[in-house]
Amino acid sequence: MKYLYTAILALLFISCANNQKKVNLIKENSSIEDTLLELKTDKLAKDIMKDSVMSPKDCSLIFNEFFEKFSKDSLFQKSRVKYPLKWSYYRESYEKLTIEHIEQKDFIYIDFTEDKNAMQKKSGKYEVVIEKSKYEVNYLLKGYDNGIHMNHIFKLVEGCWFLVEIIDEST
CATH class of the missing domain: 1.20.5 (Single alpha-helices involved in coiled-coils or other helix-helix interfaces)
Known part of the structure; x- marks a missing residue:
């Protein structure tokens, strides 16, 4: 037991x-x-x-309000670019557009504040032509006898305006 x-x-x-x-x-x-x-x-x-x-915060559906801030505020501008930003331009031959993609770290502030006075310049004059639709704006710089022809394409993405492409056809 x-x-x-x-x-x-x-x-x-x-x-x-x-x-x-x-x-x-x-x-x-x-x-x-x-x-x-x-x-x-x-x-x-x-x-x-x-x-x-x-x-992005403070999305404005009104392009003009957005663009005013986009033109003056470099940090806001950098935040309202769709990366990688498609940039097309001519090299020396002017035969075919070269396409590059700019990453956020390589993006440089674009100063649009002088565009209002561009036709008053002594040289390098250009006019601004703005073509608007509901979801896209083409902000075109057309040179006055100088070959400037640059289009900045903005699109409305999820209620916010963004710079999505730059096409530089300047000669």
């Missing part, structure tokens, strides 16, 4: 030890799941922050 009690106690002890291992294993798995959940939550929070930083 002594052996029977000893055997039962040993089995109970082993059984309890195995249950403790299972509990520890469950705790570890739970801990891993919690960690994964925290990582996913952190990633989601970062994505939301990134979207709120990257997505």
